[in-house]
Amino acid sequence: MKSKILQLLKDSDGYVSGEEISKILGVSRTAIWKVISHLKEEGYIIESVTKKGYMLRETPDLLTEDEILYNLNTKWLGQKIYHHHQIDSTNKEAKKLAAAGEKEGTIVISEEQLAGRGRLGRTWVSPPQTGIWMSVILRPPISPADASKITLIAGLAVCEGIQAVTGLPAQIKWPNDIVLHNKKICGILTEMSAEMEKVNYIILGIGINVNINSFPEDIKNTATSLKIEGEKDYDRKEIVKAILTNLEKYYEAYLNKQDLEDLLEKYKRHCLTLGKEVKIIHRNEEFIGKAVDLSEEGELVVEKQDGQVVTVFSGEVSVRGLYGY
Ligand code: BTX
Structure with missing residues (x-):
């Protein structure tokens, strides 16, 4: 009932009377009055005027299930959300x-992570209410070898x-970082439980620096946020919704083997690594070599300095750009 009342308040330009809601x-x-009190406790600013009813004045900047589900255009992805403050x-x-x-499709999202994780046991800085720290549960019917896709x-x-x-020119640093002006704004950590031929589940962990003002000394030269680059605050909910909508669409296309070439082309268009000198660490x-292409399997095709061409599988390596991040 809470989400329905909230929806009525959000959809209305003016006051909604208690009678109408009832x-x-x-x-x-x-x-209704109880739900309104509860919403106020959650940080919604709701004006109540006798004989007129209720009007929503302000929504808290939180990634709650109610906020994300409002106008979310997905069929199954993100339709259930576990929201945590910490x-x-x-x-x-x-x-x-x-x-x-x-x-499949359920999401865990938190305003803050106290032990956010990167790959290979690294840590991920996840301060409160300024980023998107979320994990998506997927159960793709694919072989574990394809999970990196x-x-x-x-x-x-x-x-x-x-x-x-x-509207910012975000790019992909192969395989799994999103960068802006050569600094990292997002990392993706994919973890999997699988048997020989079958994936039980994949956890897709996505961390995005949205409204972070500054970073710790050790990463301040390589990390940035949307706010630092765009010089304004961004609406975290809208970013989450846009990502969930895209992810559902592309994930389904991949599983149905539809438009695979188109997916690869899109990826290449956004991929900052292609055409660059890279150092591959395995x-x-x-x-050192030049990243010349992506294979159909999504591997990086690198031309070594001696002219030999090798394909590099994402699970095994670190890639460093020689110029910039
Ligand atoms: P990664 O191993 O590629 O990147 C981790 C490295 O990035 C760190 O060692 C540090 O140098 C740097 N770093 C740490 N925090 C940040 C940050 N906020 N912005 C930019 N650079 C940073 C990338 O791992 C995968 C990160 C996934 C994070 C998500 S958040 C939701 C989910 N839950 C969880 O614990 N992890 C994932």
Whole structure:
């Protein structure tokens, strides 16, 4: 009932009377009053005027289920959201839920992470209410060997979502970073539970620096936020919705094997790594070459300095641009 009342308030330009709400939803005026009080406690500013009714004045800047579901155009992705004010890591929580049988498409999102995780045990800085720290549970019917492609699809969905909402020229650094003006604004951590031939679940962890003003000393030269680059605050909810809409569309296209060439072309168009000199680091080995293409499988095709052409699989390597991040 809470989300329905909220929707009525949001959809209305002026006051909505208690009588109207009670007629539409078939609930008592006291029940409505209770919900309104609850919404106020959550940070909604709602004016109540005798004989006129209720008017929504301000919405809290929180990524709650009610806020994200409002006008969200997805069929299944993000239709169930676990929202936290604080958590150690949304990936860790999503893994727990997935292992207990949570369905595909459910999302865990937190205003702050106390132990946000990057790849290979690295940490991800996740300050309160200024970023998007979320994890998506997916159960793709694919072989574990193809799981890295889900990261590529997520990169594309995030990159285009950010561009659409902010107008900023976000780009993808292969395979899984989104960068803006050569600095990192987003990282994606894909974790998987699988058997030999079958994926049980994939947790797609997405961290986006939205309205962060400054970063710790050790990452301030490589990290940035949408706010720092765009010099204004951005609406985190709108970015989440745009990403979920893209992700559902591209994920379904990938599973249905539709427009795969088109997906790859789109990815290439946004990919900052192509055409650049890169250093590939694989375990203790490293080499320098030029990133010349992406294979059909989404691997990076690199021409080494001696002319030899190799394909690099995303799961195994770190890529460093020689000029800039
Ligand atoms: P990564 O291993 O590619 O990047 C981690 C590295 O990036 C760190 O070692 C540090 O140098 C730098 N870094 C740390 N925090 C930030 C930041 N906020 N912005 C830019 N650079 C940073 C990338 O790993 C994958 C990150 C995924 C984060 C999401 S958030 C939701 C989900 N939950 C969770 O615990 N992780 C994922």
